[in-house]
Amino acid sequence: MSKKLSITAVSYLNTVPFVFGLKSINYKKHFNLSLDIPAECARKVLNDEVDIGLVPIYAVLNKPKYKLFSDYCIGALNDVRTVTLLSNGPLSSIKKVYLDNHSKTSANLIKVLAKFYWKMDIEWVTADIEKVKIPLPESEGMLAIGDKVFGLEQKFEHQIDLAKEWHQFTGLPMVFAVWVTSKKLSTVFTEKFCKALAFGVENIPLAAESLNGLKISHDEATHYLTKNISYVLDKPKRDAIVLFEHYVNLMNPKE
Incomplete structure (x- = not known):
C-alpha cells in the first residue's frame, strides 16, 4: 500500500471552500491534511515535511523548486x-507598525506599499498581534491578518485594506497564498485534487453553512468568501505574483 500524501493548508476562513471540496472526495482515504497558520504552512513546505501546501506567496518567491x-x-x-x-490616526500620522507574525507575505506587502506607493519611512515591529495592547496611539498601527481581523476592525478608527491599496498602486489583484509542490505527482491524483478544489469554490454557500463557531454570521461569511476572496489563479493574478516578486527583490536585493 502506497504511503499517504501529506498536505498543509491555511487555517483561516478563506480556506473553507478548499477544505469543503476536499471533503467531497473523502480526502482521508488519499492524504493527511493539516490546517496551520500561514507561517507554519510555509515552514512545512520549505522543510519538505509535506507533499503539497497552500502557502503564503512570499515563502516561494525566487524558489523555482516549488x-x-x-x-x-x-x-x-x-x-x-x-x-x-x-490605526486610530490617519496613515500620514503613522510612524510605527506592529506586523502580524503569522505571515511574511502580508508583512512584505505593507513594506512594499510603504516604500514604493505611500513613500513613508515606518518602524516595523514583528509581534503576536493578539498580545499588543490597545488602544494604540495615533502614531502607531497594527497589521492584522486572517480571522482575527473580524474581532479587531471595529476597535480602531481607521482600517486600510492592503489588497485595495495594492490594486490602486498596480491595477492588479493580489495573491496571498498558492498551492505548491516540489514533488512529481500522478496525473490521476492531480486531476482529482483540482476537481475537489473546484467543487468547493463553486459551492461556497454550502461550505459556509457547514461552519460552526464563526466570529461573523453565515451570511457575512458567505459574502466575505464570494466578494472579498477570489480563488481562480488567472493571468492577472499570475502577473501580480511576478510584480510582487519584483518589488520584494527591489526592496531586499540580497534575498
Missing part, C-alpha cells in the same frame, strides 16, 4: 478585508 499546483489560490481583486492596517 511549482504552482492547481489553478486556485487565495487572492483578492480589490478589498480583501482580512489583511488590514488598523
Whole structure:
C-alpha cells in the first residue's frame, strides 16, 4: 500500500471552500491534511515535511523548486478585508507598525506599499498581534491578518485594506497564498485534487453553512468568501505574483 500524501493548508476562513471540496472526495482515504497558520504552512513546505501546501506567496518567491499546483489560490481583486492596517490616526500620522507574525507575505506587502506607493519611512515591529495592547496611539498601527481581523476592525478608527491599496498602486489583484509542490505527482491524483478544489469554490454557500463557531454570521461569511476572496489563479493574478516578486527583490536585493 502506497504511503499517504501529506498536505498543509491555511487555517483561516478563506480556506473553507478548499477544505469543503476536499471533503467531497473523502480526502482521508488519499492524504493527511493539516490546517496551520500561514507561517507554519510555509515552514512545512520549505522543510519538505509535506507533499503539497497552500502557502503564503512570499515563502516561494525566487524558489523555482516549488511549482504552482492547481489553478486556485487565495487572492483578492480589490478589498480583501482580512489583511488590514488598523490605526486610530490617519496613515500620514503613522510612524510605527506592529506586523502580524503569522505571515511574511502580508508583512512584505505593507513594506512594499510603504516604500514604493505611500513613500513613508515606518518602524516595523514583528509581534503576536493578539498580545499588543490597545488602544494604540495615533502614531502607531497594527497589521492584522486572517480571522482575527473580524474581532479587531471595529476597535480602531481607521482600517486600510492592503489588497485595495495594492490594486490602486498596480491595477492588479493580489495573491496571498498558492498551492505548491516540489514533488512529481500522478496525473490521476492531480486531476482529482483540482476537481475537489473546484467543487468547493463553486459551492461556497454550502461550505459556509457547514461552519460552526464563526466570529461573523453565515451570511457575512458567505459574502466575505464570494466578494472579498477570489480563488481562480488567472493571468492577472499570475502577473501580480511576478510584480510582487519584483518589488520584494527591489526592496531586499540580497534575498
